[in-house]
Amino acid sequence: MFIGEVVGTVVATRKTANMDGLPxxxxxxxxxxxESTSAYTxxxxxxxxxxxxxxxxxxxxxxxxxxxxxxRPCDAIIMAIVDxxxxxxxxxYTKGELAVE
Numbered sequence: 558m559f560i561g562e563v564v565g566t567v568v569a570t571r572k573t574a575n576m577d578g579l580p581x582x583x584x585x586x587x588x589x590x591x592e593s594t595s596a597y598t599x600x601x602x603x604x605x606x607x608x609x610x611x612x613x614x615x616x617x618x619x620x621x622x623x624x625x626x627x628x629r630p631c632d633a634i635i636m637a638i639v640d641x642x643x644x645x646x647x648x649x650y651t652k653g654e655l656a657v658e
Contacts, residue, residue: 558615560639561586563606567599575629582606582635584614589644600633601626611650613637 561584569581579601586596598614603625606612616633620626626634641651 558613558636559586560589560642561598561612561614562593563602563608563610563612563635564597565608573630579603579625579629579631584612584633584635587611589642589649591650598633600635601629601631602635604635604638606635606638611639611652613639 563582564585565583567581567583582600582602584598584600586594586598588594598616600614601620603623604612612635614633615636620631620634621629623634623636639650639652642649
């Protein structure tokens with residue numbers, strides 16, 4: 558699982574039939590200190606995240622353990638939209654207050 562920022566949408570007009578109706582997003586991994594990395598991944602968005610939101614991404618077999626993704630070829634999903642997080646007791650991020658660098 559990792560924290561990432563939704564940076565875009567992926568559109569695929571031709572895909573396997575069992576993937577129809579699942580929106581795809583491009584997510585950039587970020588560090589707990591809010592620093593952007595150069596790592597990106599395409600994820601299935603079952604939460605309705607918007608561009609710029611910070612999200613929790615689950616990958617591997619656990620990405621296929623939701624009602625929406627069961628028996629579908631999903632390797633990564635947005636499982637939550639982040640409201641806040643802390644490191645060593647200090648708030649690092651609160652939704653709407655800080656921008657990712």
